[in-house]
Amino acid sequence: MSATGGTPLASLRRITNTRREPMVGERCEMCAASIGDEHQHVVNLESRVLMCTCRGCYLLFTAEHAELRYRAVPDRYLSFPNFAFGATEWDELQIPVGLAFLFHNSVQERIIAFYPGPAGATESELPLDAWQRNVAANPQLGHLRPDVEALLLRGPDREHPGFSAHVVPIDTCYELVGRLRSLWRGFDGGQEAHAAIDEFFANVERRSRPAPPATETSTEAAS
Numbered sequence: 001m002s003a004t005g006g007t008p009l010a011s012l013r014r015i016t017n018t019r020r021e022p023m024v025g026e027r028c029e030m031c032a033a034s035i036g037d038e039h040q041h042v043v044n045l046e047s048r049v050l051m052c053t054c055r056g057c058y059l060l061f062t063a064e065h066a067e068l069r070y071r072a073v074p075d076r077y078l079s080f081p082n083f084a085f086g087a088t089e090w091d092e093l094q095i096p097v098g099l100a101f102l103f104h105n106s107v108q109e110r111i112i113a114f115y116p117g118p119a120g121a122t123e124s125e126l127p128l129d130a131w132q133r134n135v136a137a138n139p140q141l142g143h144l145r146p147d148v149e150a151l152l153l154r155g156p157d158r159e160h161p162g163f164s165a166h167v168v169p170i171d172t173c174y175e176l177v178g179r180l181r182s183l184w185r186g187f188d189g190g191q192e193a194h195a196a197i198d199e200f201f202a203n204v205e206r207r208s209r210p211a212p213p214a215t216e217t218s219t220e221a222a223s
Ligand SMILES: [Zn+2]
Pocket: 028, 029, 030, 031, 032, 033, 053, 054, 055, 056, 057, 058
């Protein structure tokens, strides 16, 4: 496991910086059109950098199976009410903190996990066999779109017994990591970081709808 240094955090910094300066006129990074503070993103599949885009440029990259260098981040939140997951599976994934984002890097064919922390995100590669066992036990995890969505896992703590899983847009994950980095105090993050995490999960819960059956995965269009 090592701290991430390269492009993902560069994109993260860009996002958190723009969020702190909402009055500065933002521009689409593809066509330079003026865009609002609330806008959508596309991922560069090779570098994993997120780019801020206008609606028109965003729509060029929503095709899910196109052989393109960029892909639009869908605005989609899914919950897994019958998620088959427990302490053994959690231990197998070797996730050291109570919260992790997993995503599938299609270029490198790897499952990568991010953990928020005081230095930003710590990244590690997951044991692929453990991941595949989890997908076998939860076929709905097949809904997770490579590169643009993350599986958000939350482990049990004092106030939240049990595990939860959601599919969330990957830009939301980077935003949370950036926010936690600035709030983190002490060993476990402190009160403000935990309040931010609770607020984040409340928003995810509010926006999520139950994941459809696994068989519908391939036909669903990007939003
Ligand atoms: Zn544009």
